[in-house]
Amino acid sequence: MAESGDTGLTPGLEAAWGLRERPAKGPRPGLSVHRIVEAAVAVAASEGLPAVSMGRVAKELGASTMSLYRYVASKDELYVLMQDAAIGSPPDPPPPGTGWREALARWTWAQREMFRRNLWVLHVPVSGPPVTPNSVAWWEAGMAAMEATPLDEGAKISVVLLLGGFVRNETRIMADILAAAAATGDAPEQVMGRYARALRLLADPERYPSVARAVAAGIMDGPDDPDHEFRFGLERLLDGVQVLVERLDG
Template sequence: MSDSDGTGLSASLEAAWGLRERPGKGPRPGLSLERIVDAAVGLAAAEGLGAVSMGRVAKELGASTMSLYRYVGAKDELYVLMLDRAIGAPPPPPAPGTGWREALGAWAWQQRDALRRNLWALRVPVSGPPITPNSVAWWERGMVALDGTGLDEGAKISVILLVSGYVRSEAGLMADLDAAIRATGGTPQQVMSRHARTLRRLADPDRYPAVARMLASGVMDEPDDPDFEFTFGLDRVLDGIQVLVDRVTPG
């Protein structure tokens, strides 16, 4: 379904970029790429990504499965369009004069917030570099945050991959932990306290001295800040990037 002009994109992705007309009158009046993507996003939000299939989306729209293929060539294409719709465009850039660290940190927080609003999006397989309008806009915003650092374009791409990889990994881990905690019927602090009590019974100080010292400190019994781990990790990632920037900056 790629275009002969050489974009290499499917018809549905070219339509997302405005490079081709949306299909006109179809076998079912009112059916459109937008409605298909919206229905798929609604299914994923309500039941998880596993609930999304061409047949199930067609059923939600009261259409035949084959009619969807006039708009979307395959489920993998639909996933990409769903992700683009759900994550949306990035927020406005920081004010002029904002330092690279603050700008890139804000970009990471904004990306994390978008993923946490759409946890199913973390289950979409990464099939390649950014290719949809919103994903390229996010990429652009991250690259612009690094203007003035002295990093070359290759280093900027590596920094963006590093930070976005951290954001995606942390958001996925927290989503899995949140789901496990909800399944127990307790709060995060209750779960951590139970875990600490269990470890105290199991972790022999002679065999696990470091774990025993950590447990004795009471850190696992302290009130939990849900953003602490993300803040801590992002700051360390930015510290490492700072070392790189300092290495290439004159003086």
């Protein structure tokens, strides 16, 4: 393990790795990085990420705003630590003998479920590669799923990034649809139904023939399986990875 001061990380991120437990000077008794992050996550979970500020978190903890800065350097750093706390540890490795494709599928589905439990995490800006314990653990788990393949390390990272981006995009779209439904008091099916009815009126078959055919076929009303789009997209992505694996195996 790297010694504190050798990592290039801020004190708050070093604390997340267990390299630093207290600020350099002037700690307030009872405060810790863990308590600050826990309070911030509670605010985000109940009111959304925009409600989180250093002042708001300090109020929740009964502390001054400035005292928090002895533990967490900035709100951006707090966001990173909150995200790490929310995503938690990746799932246990699959049973021995599990193929790479099934292992990657399990990893991807688990990541989707994690985001769906913590939708506010999708609004945390991505500021760089993973630098926190749990994010690196998820990265490790994704790459380990491909250990038996002929992919080199660069290709494995690319696959992890591809699948991770797919999960974030699909989950955020669904979260936006749910938010729109909640704002109107309607079920998601009703929101999609209104959209389909509008398209039936707007999509002139002469100008938008492909869209008009899809609307007429009932596609825009939404599939019976709410996981259909995610399953379809994941399978197609894994098909692409399989082509690469088979090419290298050949």
